[in-house]
Amino acid sequence: MLGQLLLAASRSRLVRRSVSGLPLTRKVVDRFVAGETTHDAVAAVRRLTAAGLSATVDHLGEETRDSAQAAATAKAYVALMDALREAGLRAEASVKLSAVGQAIDEKMALEHAREICAAAHAAGSMVTLDMEDHTTVDSTLEVLRALREDFPATGVAIQAYLHRTPGDLRDLAVEGSRVRLVKGAYREPASVAHQSRTDVDRAYVRCLRILMAGKGYPMVATHDDRIISITELLADRFGRTFGDYEYQMLYGIRTDRQEELAAAGHTVRVYVPYGDDWYGYFMRRLAERPANVAFFLRALGGK
Numbered sequence: 001m002l003g004q005l006l007l008a009a010s011r012s013r014l015v016r017r018s019v020s021g022l023p024l025t026r027k028v029v030d031r032f033v034a035g036e037t038t039h040d041a042v043a044a045v046r047r048l049t050a051a052g053l054s055a056t057v058d059h060l061g062e063e064t065r066d067s068a069q070a071a072a073t074a075k076a077y078v079a080l081m082d083a084l085r086e087a088g089l090r091a092e093a094s095v096k097l098s099a100v101g102q103a104i105d106e107k108m109a110l111e112h113a114r115e116i117c118a119a120a121h122a123a124g125s126m127v128t129l130d131m132e133d134h135t136t137v138d139s140t141l142e143v144l145r146a147l148r149e150d151f152p153a154t155g156v157a158i159q160a161y162l163h164r165t166p167g168d169l170r171d172l173a174v175e176g177s178r179v180r181l182v183k184g185a186y187r188e189p190a191s192v193a194h195q196s197r198t199d200v201d202r203a204y205v206r207c208l209r210i211l212m213a214g215k216g217y218p219m220v221a222t223h224d225d226r227i228i229s230i231t232e233l234l235a236d237r238f239g240r241t242f243g244d245y246e247y248q249m250l251y252g253i254r255t256d257r258q259e260e261l262a263a264a265g266h267t268v269r270v271y272v273p274y275g276d277d278w279y280g281y282f283m284r285r286l287a288e289r290p291a292n293v294a295f296f297l298r299a300l301g302g303k
């Protein structure tokens with residue numbers, strides 16, 4: 001219930017204004033966000049790399065209806081990829097198409113995503129498209145198909161909670177296809193998505209099986225230990241070893257588990273958000289775990 005309220009608040013402009021203006025918010029946000037600038041993002045990638053972890057970097061922002069803002073976001077990604085290359089570091093880019101103009105014009109989003117893919121490619125890296133609410137899935141898969149013509153390593157996040165997902169995964173689980181499987185972080189109606197945690201978890205396992213049995217490269221994005229154990233069983237069953245799949249987790253969440261998996265030989269990629277437009281991302285992280293709300297309230301109370 002609280003989670004649903006927070007997800008509703010994540011789309012509210014009024015709540016956005018109030019929360020963004022609260023004292024101490026920045027300090028709380030820093031638990032989940034690596035900083036505001038390109039320099040902060042590069043520093044986070046350097047720290048993660050030194051700890052034996054990989055990274056994918058997200059320039060915060062979503063749902064823009066302003067074409068200048070969309071162009072600025074693409075430029076920020078290009079600058080980040082250049083800065084990483086100059087620093088001798090490597091990180092992938094995670095891109096929300098709604099941040100580069102998807103709601104204005106799909107072609108605009110495709111062109112900006114192409115610029116980011118080209119910069120990532122020049123830096124020896126690649127891009128994964130994040131998945132947003134269910135109304136954007138067809139458009140995102142369309143843009144993915146177009147990007148893969150020039151940049152075949154472009155990946156995509158797929159949400160296990162959507163009823164349509166097994167069909168999408170069967171199409172995507174092909175040679176060379178990088179797919180990040182997530183449970184799903186948006187508030188969706190029962191007509192399109194599983195609602196209970198148990199149903200979502202079961203759906204995740206069914207989807208994971210399709211990916212692990214297929215020919216693509218599964219990116220298992222979860223902090224859930226039961227799913228990690230099931231991934232290991234499926235890897236065994238389908239003859240996949242360390243380089244054939246990877247784990248992904250969010251910056252600031254279960255850092256000890258990230259390092260443990262990496263020490264065991266797994267590729268563990270940490271999703272590193274940076275930038276000043278943190279509101280939507282931050283609210284989704286609160287919605288995922290009531291304990292995070294208590295942490296937020298304690299910080300506001302100065303304890």
Ligand SMILES: Cc1cc2nc3c(=O)[nH]c(=O)nc-3n(C[C@H](O)[C@H](O)[C@H](O)COP(=O)(O)OP(=O)(O)OC[C@H]3O[C@@H](n4cnc5c(N)ncnc54)[C@H](O)[C@@H]3O)c2cc1C
Pocket residue numbers: 129130131132157159182183184185186221222223224225248249250253254270271284285286288289292
């Ligand atoms: C790398 C990565 C990329 C993602 N990209 C997308 C995307 O493109 N689109 C999308 O819809 N969703 C995305 N998500 C979010 C995802 O959909 C889930 O909302 C989120 O990962 C929580 O699900 P879980 O699998 O960790 O399982 P849960 O059952 O939610 O959590 C399992 C355990 O993990 C820990 N945990 C989980 N979340 C938190 C948190 N916020 N704070 C503290 N502890 C926590 C807790 O110990 C919890 O018991 C992404 C997640 C990751 C890891």
